[in-house]
Structures are given as structure tokens and as C-alpha cells.
Amino acid sequence: xxxxxxxxxxxxxxxxxxxxxxxxxxxxxxxxxxxxxxxxxxxxxxxxxxxxxxxxxxxxxxxxxxxxxxxxxxxxxxxxxxxxxxxxxxxxxxxxxxxxxxxxxxxxxxxxxxxxxxxxxxxxxxxxxxxx
Amino acid sequence: xxxxxxxxxxxxxxxxxxxxxxxxxxxxxxxxxxxxxxxxxxxxxxxxxxxxxxxxxxxxxxxxxxxxxxxxxxxxxxxxxxxxxxxxxxxxxxxxxxxxxxxxxxxxxxxxxxxxxxxxxxxxxxxxxxxxxxxxxxxxxxxxxxxxxxxxxxxxxxxxxxxxxxxxxxxxxxxxxxxxxxxxxxxxxxxxxxxxxxxxxxxxxxx
Numbered sequence: 001x002x003x004x005x006x007x008x009x010x011x012x013x014x015x016x017x018x019x020x021x022x023x024x025x026x027x028x029x030x031x032x033x034x035x036x037x038x039x040x041x042x043x044x045x046x047x048x049x050x051x052x053x054x055x056x057x058x059x060x061x062x063x064x065x066x067x068x069x070x071x072x073x074x075x076x077x078x079x080x081x082x083x084x085x086x087x088x089x090x091x092x093x094x095x096x097x098x099x100x101x102x103x104x105x106x107x108x109x110x111x112x113x114x115x116x117x118x119x120x121x122x123x124x125x126x127x128x129x130x131x132x
Numbered sequence: 133x134x135x136x137x138x139x140x141x142x143x144x145x146x147x148x149x150x151x152x153x154x155x156x157x158x159x160x161x162x163x164x165x166x167x168x169x170x171x172x173x174x175x176x177x178x179x180x181x182x183x184x185x186x187x188x189x190x191x192x193x194x195x196x197x198x199x200x201x202x203x204x205x206x207x208x209x210x211x212x213x214x215x216x217x218x219x220x221x222x223x224x225x226x227x228x229x230x231x232x233x234x235x236x237x238x239x240x241x242x243x244x245x246x247x248x249x250x251x252x253x254x255x256x257x258x259x260x261x262x263x264x265x266x267x268x269x270x271x272x273x274x275x276x277x278x279x280x281x282x283x284x285x286x287x288x289x290x291x292x293x294x295x296x297x298x299x300x301x302x303x304x305x306x307x308x309x310x311x312x313x314x315x316x317x318x319x320x321x322x323x324x325x326x327x328x329x330x331x332x333x334x335x336x337x338x339x
Contacts, residue, residue, distance in 0.1 A: 021144060060234070064168060071308075071327050087249045087308035089325050092204075092242050094168055098234035101210070102252060103221035117328075 038128040043067040047125035048112045054129045057104055061086075061097040061112030061125075071117040078105040079132060085113075108132070170204040171233040178231050180217055181292035187303040188259065191220060195265050195297035198235065206235035207267040207297050209250050222255020236266070240296075244269040245315050247325050249308040262306040264289070264313070265299035272296065274316040281310060 039047030044064040051058030061074035072095035075085035084102035088095040097112065099105055108131035115122035126132070178198035185192055191211040198206050210217045210229055218228040238246035247266040254260040264277055268291055275298050278286045284306075289298040312326040324331045 017144070023145075065238075073308075082253055084253060085251045086236070087251075087327070088236055089247045089308070089313075089327055090238055090243050090245075093236050093238035093246045093248070094171060095248075096171065096234055096236065098232065100229060100232075101208075101219055101234060101250070103219075103255070 038125050043119050044069070044116060046114045046116065046120075048110070048127055050107070050128065054127075055107055057099065057107050059099045059107050059110060059127065061095075061114055063088075063095040063114045063116050065090075065092050065094055067116070067119045069116040069119045073113075073115045073122070075113040076102065076105075076110060077113065078110045083110075106131075167233050169202040170200050170237045170239075171206070171235065172201045173198045173206070173231050173233070173235075174201050179295060180212070181295050181297050182290050182299070183212060184289070184299050184301055187261075187301055190259075191226065193263060193299055193301040195267075195292070195299045196231070196235070197267060197292070197295040197297045198231065200237050203239075204237040205240045205246070205267050205296070206237035207246065207248070207265055208235035209263050209265045209299055220258050222253075222258050224255070224257025238267070240267070240269040244272050244317065244323070245275070245313075245325070247313050249306075249311060251305050253305065259303065260305045262302045262304060262311075263299060264302070264308075264311050265297070268296040268298060268315065270296060271317050271319075272315050273318050276314045276316070277311055278314065279306070279311055281306070 039049060044066040046063040049060040049062045061076050063072040063074055070091055071089055073085065073087045074095040074097035076083045076097050076099055083105055084097065086095055086097040108127050108129045111124050111126045113122055113124055178196055180194050180196050183192045183194040191213055194210055194212045194217060196208045196210060196217050200206055210219050211226065213226040216228050218226055220226050236246060236248040245266055245268045250263045252261045268275060272291065275289050275291060276286065277289065277300055284302065287300050289300040291298045309327045312324060314322055314324050316322050322333045
């Protein structure tokens with residue numbers, strides 16, 4: 001006959017508490033990074049740039065010059081539809097596609113597709129307040 | 133009282149997560165990326181030069197040039213309506229564009245010309261357009277665009293006398309790579325911008 005088990009109350013030890021806090025901290029950091037990947041630096045700065053406010057409909061796709069690139073492209077999309085784009089040649093010019101040059105569009109539903117020859121291939125950056 | 137410990141643990145976890153968000157924010161930055169000084173217009177330096185007709189009779193196109201606070205030479209393409217610089221949206225309505233950090237800017241002491249291509253998709257009231265434009269150093273005597281599509285004629289966009297802006301509006305959407313540009317300097321040297329790189333050629337007679 002199996003005797004009755006005597007479950008001991010689990011104690012919140014200091015190592016366990018530290019582990020929980022570390023996991024929570026990591027989770028928070030991951031969430032922030034995941035939602036902030038609108039602009040970053042891979043040899044050169046590039047990505048989705050907001051205007052004065054996150055909701056004023058003024059936003060940019062941008063690729064800075066540098067790192068030997070001779071061709072940079074910045075295309076803008078809203079709700080998955082292409083709204084316009086800019087291609088810049090040479091080694092010193094920043095590629096800048098300003099949404100206002102193509103019309104009036106919902107900022108939070110917009111993305112930019114950017115590329116820089118010899119530095120990084122075309123990839124997508126979403127608005128930091130993405131709602132698409 | 134039995135809930136006290138789990139509640140404390142939950143509150144601590146939430147606090148740690150919030151701290152993680154804050155710490156990561158310090159690393160990855162906020163919503164606003166820094167504006168390169170090469171893009172910021174120097175007050176009073178802007179002018180419109182030159183203009184070109186639309187390929188099928190729409191509003192004229194124009195280049196607005198300015199000098200940035202870093203000394204870079206900038207060019208921005210737009211439309212003209214009643215002397216105002218702006219754009220036409222997909223519905224065909226004109227709207228004014230204020231001077232902003234939106235131009236293509238370059239250091240013309242490094243390269244004698246900056247070339248860019250803007251592409252505008254068709255909308256209900258706006259046909260698709262591709263506009264090649266840029267800005268040239270005073271040493272540039274000529275700009276020649278030779279489209280790879282043989283149905284589009286070669287063109288010598290007029291270079292603005294005062295600030296070196298130039299533009300070539302074309303119907304439809306055309307890949308920049310299909311629009312190679314050759315520039316000729318005053319001393320006879322040429323350079324070909326084929327969107328893969330720049331190929332420099334010596335002037336005839338140079339060894």
C-alpha cells in the first residue's frame with residue numbers, strides 16, 4: 001500500500017526568484033526590440049523614420065550613404081500596396097523617400113523596403129507603431 | 133494570506149518586464165531616428181530650377197534645390213501649380229510641399245553629380261511616372277540619359293545655370309537600372325553612372 005504523499009509547500013527561494021526576474025526582464029527586452037525594429041544600423045543607418053509625430057502621416061524610408069554602397073533604394077508601402085520609391089546612385093547621397101511626396105497615407109499601416117548595394121539586400125522595416 | 137507570495141512574485145515579474153522594456157529602449161532607441169545634418173535645409177538657400185514639361189501634358193515638373201546645414205547640395209523633385217511647388221496625389225489633386233529634410237543630398241566635392249530616380253505608381257487620377265533628377269557640379273557640361281528601352285529616346289536634360297539641378301520626367305514606371313547616365317565635364321572627361329557603379333573615362337587625347 002502506498003502511503004499518503006506529504007506534499008511540501010514550495011518555497012520561493014532566492015535563486016528561483018532571481019530566475020523569475022531574469023526571465024521577466026528578458027521577455028520585456030525581447031518585446032521592446034521586436035516592436036522597435038523600425039530603424040537600425042547595419043554598417044549604415046536605414047529603415048522607417050517617423051516625422052514629427054507617429055500619427056501625422058509624414059514618414060520616410062531612409063538609407064544613409066556609406067560602407068562602399070553605390071546604389072540605394074527606398075520604397076514605401078501602405079497596407080501592402082506600393083505607394084512610391086526612390087533610387088539613389090553614387091557614394092555620398094542618402095536615399096530618402098518621403099511619404100508626402102507620394103500622397104497622404106496611414107502611417108501605422110506603412111512599411112519601407114530598403115536596400116544598399118554591397119551592404120545589405122532588400123528587406124522590410126515597419127512603422128514602430130505598426131497597426132497593419 | 134496564502135495568495136500573498138504568488139501576488140508578490142507576479143508583481144515582481146511585471147516590474148522586471150517593465151524594467152526590461154525600459155532597458156531595451158535605451159539600447160534600441162526611440163521612435164525618432166536622427167536626422168542626418170546633410171539633409172537639413174539651410175534657411176533661404178532653396179530655389180526652383182529647372183522645370184520640365186510632363187510627358188503627356190500634366191502639370192510641369194520641377195527640381196527644388198537647396199544647401200543643407202552641412203554644406204551638402206540637395207535636390208527634390210515635384211510639380212508646379214501657379215508657381216507653387218508640390219505634388220499630385222493618386223486622385224490627381226495638387227498639394228503644396230513645404231521645404232523639409234526630404235531631398236537627395238550629396239557632397240559634390242567627392243562626386244561631380246548626384247543622380248536619383250523617383251517612381252510614382254498610377255492612381256485613379258494620376259498616371260504612372262518616373263523622374264530622373266539630380267544636381268551637378270559647375271564643372272559638369274552635359275548630362276546624357278540613354279534608356280535601355282530603345283523605344284525611349286536619349287535625352288540631354290537641361291542643367292540649371294545657377295544651381296546645377298536637372299530632371300527628366302518619363303511616362304510609366306521604369307527601373308533606375310534601365311536609365312544609365314553619362315556625364316561630361318568641361319575638360320572632356322566622362323563618367324558613366326549605370327546604377328552598378330561609376331565608370332570614369334579620360335578625355336580624348338589623355339594618355
